[in-house]
Amino acid sequence: MPPIARTAADLPSRETLLSMSGLDFMQKMLAGELPHPTIAALTGYRITHVEQGRVLLRGTAGFQHTNPFGGVHGGWYGTVLDTVLGCAVMTGVPKGRWYTTLEYKVNITRALPVGMEVEAEALLDHAGRSTAVSHGTIRGVEDGRVYATGSTTCIIMA
Numbered sequence: 001m002p003p004i005a006r007t008a009a010d011l012p013s014r015e016t017l018l019s020m021s022g023l024d025f026m027q028k029m030l031a032g033e034l035p036h037p038t039i040a041a042l043t044g045y046r047i048t049h050v051e052q053g054r055v056l057l058r059g060t061a062g063f064q065h066t067n068p069f070g071g072v073h074g075g076w077y078g079t080v081l082d083t084v085l086g087c088a089v090m091t092g093v094p095k096g097r098w099y100t101t102l103e104y105k106v107n108i109t110r111a112l113p114v115g116m117e118v119e120a121e122a123l124l125d126h127a128g129r130s131t132a133v134s135h136g137t138i139r140g141v142e143d144g145r146v147y148a149t150g151s152t153t154c155i156i157m158a
């Protein structure tokens with residue numbers, strides 16, 4: 001696993017965040033020079049690839065992520081997609097600006113078996129002055145099947 005922030009003090013400061021482009025920020029996180037947030041460890045994912053407009057992560061849902069029926073909770077897919085979709089947006093955010101999610105939409109098209117590794121991919125569709133849009137997919141690493149798709153609209157702020 002990459003380095004994980006354990007307390008708020010481990011997270012990069014606002015000055016650090018604004019001192020580089022979103023692409024540089026994501027590449028430093030990928031390189032382990034900036035920590036992954038705690039939610040990465042809780043959810044069981046890590047970022048594996050970053051380029052302009054495209055981000056990949058890999059993750060596995062465990063029993064701790066199941067709903068009362070024993071299935072992988074819908075929120076797990078949502079967390080993974082909000083992450084990878086937002087990271088793709090981040091690669092289009094210029095230096096001195098940052099972003100947050102305004103809304104995201106998830107379709108869970110197939111129930112994911114507990115313990116199956118997945119790869120999530122997100123592609124940046126638009127990065128404007130004030131908004132950005134991306135879309136993405138969760139696929140099984142071994143079976144290549146689509147388990148969920150999603151899209152997001154983010155707001156870019158100074």
Ligand SMILES: CC(C)(COP(=O)(O)OP(=O)(O)OC[C@H]1O[C@@H](n2cnc3c(N)ncnc32)[C@H](O)[C@@H]1OP(=O)(O)O)[C@@H](O)C(=O)NCCC(=O)NCCSC(=O)Cc1ccccc1
Pocket residue numbers: 067068069071072073074075108109110111112
């Ligand atoms: C079943 C369906 C909803 C619809 O599928 P369709 O659009 O009709 O597509 P298709 O026909 O291609 O089938 C695709 C696959 O599905 C299988 N399958 C189809 N029909 C049935 C059936 N009647 N029964 C059983 N399985 C069925 C089918 O065999 C195929 O698999 P296969 O290729 O043979 O291996 C599918 O999209 C799905 O399972 N999504 C995941 C939903 C999910 O996991 N949500 C998150 C958990 S909810 C949560 O956590 C919220 C909560 C919180 C707290 C407390 C409580 C709750």
